[in-house]
Amino acid sequence: MSAEGLERQTRNYLSNNIPQIQEHGGHFEIEDVNDNTGDVTVAIGGACSGCGIAPMTIKAIEQRLPTEIEGVSNVTVRRAGGPRAAVMPSKIEVMEDMEEYEDYDPPF
Template identity: 80%
Template sequence: MSAEKLERQTRSYLSDNVPQIQEHGGHFEIEDVDEATGEVTVAIGGACSGCGIAPMTMKAIKQRLAEELDEVSEVTVRRAGGPRAAVMPSKTDEMEDMDEYEDYSPPF
């Protein structure tokens, strides 16, 4: 499969299955795809940057994208940089390690 097709499938999956990102003022970017290994890197930003459930959203994307798309072997999800960078990176870093997020399964 070509990198372009893998990127399209990833973008389509996220748009269709994680609409909350865009509905709540966030965005996602497909930063990298490696068609040879099936590795995909996704960044989320905008309103997601300071959102309290962003770590759960990131965890769900990482797990479910690899489960749903056979061509994807590994997913890296991170916060977007640049002008769309996290507005509260220290808080969201702390949230990623909170026990409350360990077993949470978002409804998407």
């Protein structure tokens, strides 16, 4: 499959299966797609830059894209930076220790 095809499928998957990114004021951008290796790089930004549970969203994207899109073997997701990015500390370590998040599986 071409890089354009993988990029289109990745964009469609994120738009259709992880609408919380956009619903909560965030956005995503496909930064790089290598059709030879299956490597995909995605940046999330907007409200995601300041969200304490963005690491859980990142983890979900990195785990699910390779299983959902044929030709994708490795996904790297990063928070988009920039002068207007309000970055908050990650809450994932605290959440992982909380009993109510023991079996947490994001609904996306």
